[in-house]
Amino acid sequence: MNISSDSKFDSLRSQRIYVAGHGGMVGKALVRALQAIGADDLVLKTRDELDLCNQSAVESFFETEQPDCVLFAAARVGGIHANNTYPAEFIYDNLMMAANSIHAAYRANVKRFLFLGSTCIYPRMAPQPMPESCLLSGPLEKTNEAYALAKIAGLKMCEFYRQQYGVHFHSAMPTNLYGPGDNYHPENSHVLPALIRRFHEAQESGQPEVVIWGTGQPRREFLHVDDLADGVLHLCTLPDPPNLVNIGTGTDVTILELSQKIAHVVGYEGKITTNPAQPDGTPVKRTDMTLMHSTGWKSKIELDDGLHRTYQDFLAEARHGALRQA
Numbered sequence: 496m497n498i499s500s501d502s503k504f505d506s507l508r509s510q511r512i513y514v515a516g517h518g519g520m521v522g523k524a525l526v527r528a529l530q531a532i533g534a535d536d537l538v539l540k541t542r543d544e545l546d547l548c549n550q551s552a553v554e555s556f557f558e559t560e561q562p563d564c565v566l567f568a569a570a571r572v573g574g575i576h577a578n579n580t581y582p583a584e585f586i587y588d589n590l591m592m593a594a595n596s597i598h599a600a601y602r603a604n605v606k607r608f609l610f611l612g613s614t615c616i617y618p619r620m621a622p623q624p625m626p627e628s629c630l631l632s633g634p635l636e637k638t639n640e641a642y643a644l645a646k647i648a649g650l651k652m653c654e655f656y657r658q659q660y661g662v663h664f665h666s667a668m669p670t671n672l673y674g675p676g677d678n679y680h681p682e683n684s685h686v687l688p689a690l691i692r693r694f695h696e697a698q699e700s701g702q703p704e705v706v707i708w709g710t711g712q713p714r715r716e717f718l719h720v721d722d723l724a725d726g727v728l729h730l731c732t733l734p735d736p737p738n739l740v741n742i743g744t745g746t747d748v749t750i751l752e753l754s755q756k757i758a759h760v761v762g763y764e765g766k767i768t769t770n771p772a773q774p775d776g777t778p779v780k781r782t783d784m785t786l787m788h789s790t791g792w793k794s795k796i797e798l799d800d801g802l803h804r805t806y807q808d809f810l811a812e813a814r815h816g817a818l819r820q821a
């Protein structure tokens with residue numbers, strides 16, 4: 496591994512850093528990024544070793560391990576079906592994980608806590624692109640309300656602990672992510688990994704046509720998970736980070752354009768057809784990146800390059816029987 500000697504990360508290299516949820520897609524990317532800058536005092540616990548919903552276990556973990564910094568990428572996450580069917584589990588688990596960890600970190604004198612959520616915290620009818628200031632300005636999307644409420648509580652806890660105790664507890668809300676470790680479940684996956692799988696299978700089996708859901712016209716934003724990790728480490732170097740900041744690319748593509756790019760990466764030369772009879776969802780969903788850009792960070796991995804890398808990761812994961820299909 497290439498160790499980056501960028502002096503910007505000097506302060507992070509010497510810290511003891513707990514990556515919560517290190518086995519997930521985001522957690523793995525954070526660990527890769529930390530290792531790449533030479534931060535080697537990492538605290539990593541699987542869910543079996545530390546259930547973050549268990550308050551006393553979380554308190555004794557923080558007392559014993561005494562991390563300087565926490566990158567919080569643990570969450571119960573899922574697609575629309577899981578969110579809709581199990582809202583009680585989604586709100587309970589995510590509230591407990593956030594409340595236990597933020598409070599125990601404060602009591603253990605953790606210097607910095609970076610809490611990760613997602614842009615689903617913003618109102619259903621948020622202005623586009625979505626600025627951080629639209630938080631709590633309107634009703635949430637019903638299908639993931641439980642998850643969003645728990646994440647809003649977590650980010651507000653960080654804000655209030657910072658306001659009252661002067662600690663560096665702050666939050667970042669990533670847009671749609673993709674990259675190694677993504678979920679390729681045939682029905683439950685997000686649109687980008689689902690399309691990679693569909694085009695790969697169409698290519699393998701010689702299908703003459705791939706039909707994509709809806710008109711193909713909705714616009715969506717996608718950030719490579721390694722870019723997210725880079726943005727998170729950048730935020731951890733700031734002496735006065737924003738309480739809440741979006742992390743995305745600030746640019747979007749239509750689903751049809753995304754499909755064409757994926758077909759190209761996979762080498763699929765058949766026909767791509769839309770099915771306007773199926774629902775499209777929100778016409779545009781994009782983050783306002785003004786605040787994050789003002790801190791001196793921009794995403795670096797272009798979508799074409801990111802898709803190419805991700806398809807290579809997909810093939811490698813499939814070859815090793817490690818493709819995630821939960």
Ligand SMILES: NC(=O)c1ccc[n+]([C@@H]2O[C@H](COP(=O)([O-])OP(=O)(O)OC[C@H]3O[C@@H](n4cnc5c(N)ncnc54)[C@H](OP(=O)(O)O)[C@@H]3O)[C@@H](O)[C@H]2O)c1
Pocket residue numbers: 515516517518519520521522541542543545546547548568569570571572588592611612613614668669670671672673685
């Ligand atoms: N993926 C995206 O497109 C995306 C987009 C925007 C924001 N985000 C945000 O990024 C964060 C991480 O997402 P992800 O995609 O990396 O999710 P993920 O792959 O499902 O990872 C979540 C991690 O949390 C752990 N976890 C869950 N419940 C736990 C518990 N009770 N105790 C301890 N650990 C627990 C999981 O452990 P197990 O593996 O043992 O279950 C897993 O390692 C979330 O806040 C999510 O909202 C993700």
